[in-house]
Amino acid sequence: MKLKSLQVFFRNAFVAVLGISLLSLLAACGESEETTSEDGEVLRVVRIGHVGPLTGPIAHLGKDNENGVKLALEEANAAGLVIGGKKTRFEMVSEDDEGNPQKGTVVAQKIVDADVAGVIGHLNSGTTIPASKIYFDAGIAQISPSATNVDYTKQGYKTAFRVMANDAQQGAVLGDFAVKKLNAKRIAVIDDRSAYGKGLADQFEIAAKAAGGEVITREFTDMTKTDFTAILTRIKGMSPELVFCGCLDSQTGPMMKQFRNLGLMAIFLSGDGSQTKQFLTLAGDSAEGAYASSPGVPLDKMPGGPAFTEKYKDTFKQEIQLYAPYAYDAANTLIAAIQQADSTDPEVYLPILANIQHEGVSGNVRFDEKGDIKGGSISLYKVADGEWEYIETVGGGS
Amino acid sequence: MDILLQQILNGLVLGSVYALVALGYTMVYGILGLINFAHGEVVMIGAMIALAVMTLLTGTMVGVPPVVIVSLAIAAAIAVCMALAYAIERVAYRPLRNAPRLAPLITAIGMSILLQNVAMVIWGRQYKTFPQLFSTQPHTIAGATITDLQIVIIVVSAALMVGLLALVNFTRLGRAMRATSENKTIAGLMGVNVDKIISATFVIGAALGAVAGVLVAANYSIAHYSMGFMLGLKAFTAAVLGGIGNLGGAVLGGLLLGLIESIGAGYIGDVTGGFLGSHYQDVFAFLVLILVLVFRPTGIMGERVAERA
Structure with a gap:
């Protein structure tokens, strides 16, 4: 009797393990995959892309944006968000577009191929606009922290957003x-x-x-x-x-x-x-x-400016260059949409992102029907x- | 009326610089039949060297009057540009002197690109601020304003042009230059050292270019590795307008181009009732060039030269 119940337990456990591994295999083909954390809890990994010029004359600005995104993801991971019933960990995939429109489209495709749930970038209007078509075709959200050219959101792409007022x-x-x-x-x-x-x-x-x-x-x-x-x-x-x-x-x-x-x-x-x-x-x-x-507004006038400045300095041991608060807000807005949608599937979270209300460091993030920030300062x-x-x-x- | 006077003054300042640079093109063309496209870059190098020397001296020699520093900077710019022009001629043009005419034209364009990129590597992509050489307090003459620097630009350009004309027309070197221009082979047979004369032509043109570079950079207080390109193109246009190969023509062409540009930009809008705006400034200048060339293919003061065999 005792022996038999043990057998049943093992069989059930075997089926469960098999099921979980099959599920995670399936999930790996989507935007997320599962790993097991140290304390044995099931974790889901969600990739978020970042693209900016990490080399060349404005490399310091690109790195600054990357740091903003990194900070947002680290905080989300520390908070331990639960999405789709699973604890979720965000990972950044960062690419260098050299501020060059041609390179921008190449790395945009690379980012799409890396199965990201969404992209923060690019930094320049010149790289953001050509890359936006690739993200649109792949159906994933793109939030630019700093591209201000009007044409970016004029193309009718439902995947293109920005958190900075346009020209x-x-x-x-x-x-x-x-x-x-x-x-x-x-x-x-x-x-x-x-x-x-x-x-x-x-x-x-x-x-x-x-x-x-x-x-x-x-x-x-x-x-x-x-x-x-x-x-x-x-x-x-x-x-x-x-x-x-x-x-x-x-x-x-x-x-x-x-x-x-x-x-x-x-x-x-x-x-x-x-x-x-x-x-x-x-x-x-x-x-x-x-x-x-x-x-935008000067850093010390932003609602969350002083606190963010301190946090940034503590984490990266350097001063904010320029657009990091906007990159941070862009990443947090994307995470908020994913959280509210309870899904990393762009088809599910994109309509929610379009109507989001997010209290950011630089101000309140809301998008109009084109994807421009409403009442951008x-x-x-x-x-x-x-x-x-x-x-x-x-x-x-x- | 004071607006027209102001536009004429603007045009004269612009035109004086065009004329100074155009002389460099026209001298070389007159002797070699070659368009030295690298001349615009020599002008840029002149501005950059003067800027570098000024920055260095104001840092190290405290208490030296600014006039001394400016003079030293201009002297350095002239010296470097002369050496550079000599080297360009020796390396890029002399070996091709008997090659088809297309070959030295290509090396000239190559030289221009090379110099621009070298300057970009040395001085960076940033726009550099050129120090204030004179007081910016404008003088008012009959309703039009002009600064000390603009007066200096007109006076220096005029003096250099007169000096060059005197050199070409009344000195031994000038006579040798004119002889070489007419026929290199015969001049050589008559005892003129043709190589030396050609080098001298390049070097004199570069000296004028260096001064022009300093004046332009000082006037707009900006220096940039690409500043010589557009200026060179405009000056070349001026040389063609006046009749390339003719010194007086280069001066006339330069002044005319400056005046056309400034008066064009100022009045096109009014004349066409707002139909064409100031963005037709360049179109207007080149339209005049085309018209002149249609009716006088050799330029305003150019003489008909028999085609070389």
Whole structure:
């Protein structure tokens, strides 16, 4: 009697073990697999992809993003999330796109082949846009922490999201700021005919007109030029109150100088391409009084900023470079969607991600129907005593 | 009216630099029939060397008046560019002097790419800030403004051009250059050291280019490894416009191109009722070039030269 019950127990146990191993084999073909933790508990492993430039001139920014994702995953693992009835461990698969669009698509395919549940990346708009098609075709979510080009979410891909305000949102804030806060009615607009500069200038013009400003002229340059005296002289003849330029710092720097040399005393306003140290050094004394915007908020103004800064420093023994809080938020948003859906299957969690409400470090993460962040915040800065001084943040928060 | 005057001043500043660089193209073309595409890069190297010397000296020689530092920097830039141009001619052009004309043209383009990349490796991809050489306080003349530096650009360019014309027309070296330009073989038979004269032509052009590089970098307070490329192309255009091979033509072409660009950008919008904007600045400049070449294929001041056999 005793012997027989033991036999039954072993047989049952054998079937159970066989069943579990078969199940885990099946699961290994999906996005997750199971392992056994030290205390004998069944664990499921979910892979999350990260792509950014880990080599090359902006390698420090790519590594910064990777650290943000890493921190989010480590915290989720420490909290011991249970998804689909199983304790889940997140693992990062990180790839280097070198900031190169071509390499971006190659590593995107590699990430897809590695059976990730979702991707955080890429860093540049130029790599994010071509890679987004590959993620869309594979049906997995992509959340970019820092790509701001409007076209990224314009392609109609239900898998593409971003946690930073795009160039259209930035242009709208700038246009409103120019007319309502700086009280400029007569406005001249310059752009460099690039996707970024033209896009930003177009959105600025729409918003400025809507706010009651008058765009008196639209002037153009191109990215090879450093002489703007001709268009600035023309603008001066129209006596504007404000000049907006959708250009990068390598152009707005010298432009600012020629601006003052020509005796043009209008307010100078520009976008995030100019809200840099480089602009300050190139324009020198002429930079004084110039305004520019940048997506997001300065770290110390973020709701969870100070706490995150400390956590980051403790973990990585270095300072935050730039976009780490956004990468951290992007990763946490994805994890929250997976958790709420109780599934790592993109088909199940994607509709939930699209309607998510996540309280992040940089602010509240909610997406609109295109996948752009709702009410993404834009901060405004002014040059005072040769430094960028924070003025205010528009949008975001709530 | 003051707007027009301002645009003319803008055009003169821009044009003076084009003219200075165009002289380098036209001198070499006049003697060798070769378009030295690496000349734009020589201009860039001039700016970079001057910047490096200035940074070095302001760091080590405290208390030295800025004028001395600037002079030393320009002298260094001129010296390096002269040596560089000599080396380019010796390595990339002289061995191909009797080769088909396409071959040295290709080595010229190769030289240009090589120099750009070497500069990128040495000085990096970053835009560099060129120090302020003069006060930026603008002067107002009849409603138009001009800075000290812009006055210096016009005056220095004019002086160098006059100096070059005097050198070519009134000195022994100049006579040898003109002789070589007319016929290398006969000049050689007459006792002119053709190799030496050709080297001298390259070296003089490079010296002018180095000065132009420093002036451009100072004017926009920016230096970058790619700055010579577009400038070189514009200067080459100016040389063709004025009549390539002709020194006066290069000066005229440069000034004209500068004026066309600046007045074009300033008034295209008004003339066409806003239909065409300032992005047609370059289109306008090249349209003028095409028109001139259609009616005067040798450029404004160019003379008809018999095709070489």
